[in-house]
Amino acid sequence: MLENFSFRTIGEYLPLFGQGLVTTVWLSVISFAGALLVGILLCAMNLQRSRALRVPAKAYIDVVRATPLLVQLYFLYFGLPRLGIILPELVVGVLALSLNSGAYVAEIIRAGILSIPRGQVEASVASGMSYLQRMRLVILPQAFKVTIPPLLGQAIVMVKDSALLSLISVAELTRAGQLLASDRFMPAEGFITVAAFYLMLYYCLKGLAVLSGRWLGLGPARSRA
């Protein structure tokens, strides 16, 4: 089998894979920034006392977690034009990834905030801090530490999920593999190359997770002279 494996063709398609990789990276970066925004908003709503804010946030999170990303993607891709909203494929893709990952990010941030012991809230309340001061000075800095590793985990999931955008013909990494597969009838070459690039992205993010974990783990013991 390997004697038929054409490294030359892969070489020929390398510029296309390169473009796909670049697209995957930057659309992931934008989508993840969007997911953070959506997640913070949902989490803020979810932590309020008012039911009018909590219930929609919870419902949104449930719907996103209960339905496949592909269904959500098609829903936006075919549904938005029906509402008269015509957007480029790439924008629809980024929107879908942000809205989808945002639900998971919201739960990660909420778990981080809830992991802060009750006593921290009470101590800051007792000292006369306002809600915003408490969040900014006491709760979020501590929650930040515990949310970084799971957030990077979610980023890894989202990078892989971005492969689905190939189905709405966004020219990202998987799409490059598809082109090689269909133009030259070389699916093995196409998708093994794609897999290798995803593996590379995975190791980059994992390295970041390890580094941040090590850095944050040192946290309180570091002297800040």
Place this chain on the structure above:
Amino acid sequence: MARCSCELPSGRFSVVIEFQGVNKWFGSLHVLNDITLSVQPREVVVVCGPSGSGKSTLIRCINGLEQIQKGDLVVDEKRVGDPATNMTLLRTEIGFVFQSFNLYPHKTALENITLAPIHVRKTPRAQAEKDGRELLAKVGLGDKFNAYPSQLSGGQQQRVAIARCLAMRPKIMLFDEPTSALDPEMISEVLDVMVAVAEEGMTMMVVTHEMGFARRVAQRVVFMDQGSIVESGAPEEFFSNPKTERSKAFLGKILRH
């Protein structure tokens, strides 16, 4: 140092904390049952009683960590729970020391102390840090300003927590079993700081079973059981001559160990 409440001027300003028929329920559990109690300026009141009798709840109502459901609670001339009362502002006048210290783990000892003065009182940072170092020296931790809570012993953490409250220059200090999470050898270093605070004339309510402390600085011991104040009197009198069966049984238990 003996102090006498009879030196205080009489009239409505001679009371800093006043409970009038205060009731509170957790669901169907009646945790505070018709509490009436007043604390005068510079007075030190020790609250004791069996576990679950409502001691923590009693002092947590004073700064609004818990809400009362019936009766009147007036602190520093402001009605607690009244929509017209700015609770956030009132809390700046009340220091609260927790059993579990609750220092901010991501802040150094000095930062723990200066955080509220800088952000709540709007004290300039340099001034807050100067005051903070003085307070740390006062609680015997002058060299620990750069240490994180995880690097301090329980006794040291509790002393930082007391300094953190004092940094706000409160009118009242509340303590909820400040020494019960400590190893025995660290209890006295914390009690000594509390005695010093009391001797400077701070108004204090202290939930504790440390009778030595009560004897040294308290004017009054309040004994609670099942949400009610069962007995109240001078420490010497209460410890040597308890009047109710319940307080006798309670003192018998804490004296035995």
